[in-house]
Amino acid sequence: MMEMGKYLKRVGDDLWFTETDRDNLKIDYRIKDIVFSETSPFQHIMILDSYDFGRMLVLDDAIQTTAKEGYIYNEMITHIPLNIHPNPKNILIIGGGDCGAAREVAKYPNVERIDMVEIDEMVVQASKAHLKEVSGDLSDPRVNFIFDDGASYVKQKRDYLYDVVIIDSSDPVGPALKLFELEFYTDVYNALAEDGLMACQSESPVFYSEMMVNINSRLRSLYPIVKLYLATVPTYPGGFWSFTIGSKKYKDTNPDAFDKETKYVNKDILESCFALPNFVKERLEID
Numbered sequence: 466m467m468e469m470g471k472y473l474k475r476v477g478d479d480l481w482f483t484e485t486d487r488d489n490l491k492i493d494y495r496i497k498d499i500v501f502s503e504t505s506p507f508q509h510i511m512i513l514d515s516y517d518f519g520r521m522l523v524l525d526d527a528i529q530t531t532a533k534e535g536y537i538y539n540e541m542i543t544h545i546p547l548n549i550h551p552n553p554k555n556i557l558i559i560g561g562g563d564c565g566a567a568r569e570v571a572k573y574p575n576v577e578r579i580d581m582v583e584i585d586e587m588v589v590q591a592s593k594a595h596l597k598e599v600s601g602d603l604s605d606p607r608v609n610f611i612f613d614d615g616a617s618y619v620k621q622k623r624d625y626l627y628d629v630v631i632i633d634s635s636d637p638v639g640p641a642l643k644l645f646e647l648e649f650y651t652d653v654y655n656a657l658a659e660d661g662l663m664a665c666q667s668e669s670p671v672f673y674s675e676m677m678v679n680i681n682s683r684l685r686s687l688y689p690i691v692k693l694y695l696a697t698v699p700t701y702p703g704g705f706w707s708f709t710i711g712s713k714k715y716k717d718t719n720p721d722a723f724d725k726e727t728k729y730v731n732k733d734i735l736e737s738c739f740a741l742p743n744f745v746k747e748r749l750e751i752d
């Protein structure tokens with residue numbers, strides 16, 4: 466018998482998962498099946514098969530990614546920074562346990578190393594076994610799984626620097642909290658080559674704009690170039706989601722160089738991704 470999790474309820478013959486991300490907003494998803502449900506030393510992990518979004522990865526009752534639309538987030542957090550950097554070879558992914566980001570990075574033949582530092586091995590195992598729509602088979606030998614805390618990993622000395630760091634973390638609670646702090650961003654800055662850049666998910670501009678602004682100002686204190694971009698992720702609270710780039714040298718995308726097979730990112734998206742609505746510009750105090 467699978468653990469039900471706090472927010473799974475039977476209503477008549479139906480099973481519903483309620484996401485209670487906010488005090489005054491709850492969203493219900495009708496579920497066909499509980500595919501996986503276990504508690505790791507870090508969090509409660511579920512893979513649910515839902516009617517509208519297919520299989521979904523749920524960590525501590527928050528939806529992380531789904532079979533139906535996980536590609537939007539995973540393509541945006543990877544292809545934008547990888548297209549800005551003219552020749553990325555060493556890539557670090559922090560978090561990203563669903564393996565969707567690593568799968569996108571593996572589309573770049575010139576990338577030589579993909580270090581993926583995920584705190585929770587069980588998320589990777591569950592995603593590879595039960596969420597192949599997101600993880601793919603990820604047998605690429607360049608992917609080097611390191612099961613460690615991303616914040617301690619970036620403090621360690623290595624004999625190489627990274628060209629691109631992708632911070633694919635869960636929301637700033639529990640073990641992910643450190644991944645939003647200035648100390649961590651400073652360590653990431655130091656782990657980057659002199660022309661390196663990083664990209665992170667920077668929360669909802671609608672519901673968590675304070676966090677988005679904090680991330681922006683922490684990165685502005687380190688990098689000469691800081692840019693924000695948005696995507697609509699239907700299963701994230703508020704729909705809109707933000708990503709932030711901190712770059713030591715490169716600032717523009719190079720749409721003509723983009724030749725990857727994708728479902729969301731294309732040359733037009735790369736051309737226009739830094740166009741922001743007024744309410745976001747006002748929050749960031751940029752023109």
Ligand code: SAM
Pocket residue numbers: 507524528529530538559560561562563582583584585588613614615616633634635636640641642643644666
């Ligand atoms: N796309 C997702 C989102 O924004 O909801 C995030 C994807 S991924 C599943 C987030 C991963 O970050 C989780 O697998 C979690 O275990 C991992 N994580 C949280 N804190 C971490 C830390 N301190 N170091 C490394 N990985 C961490």
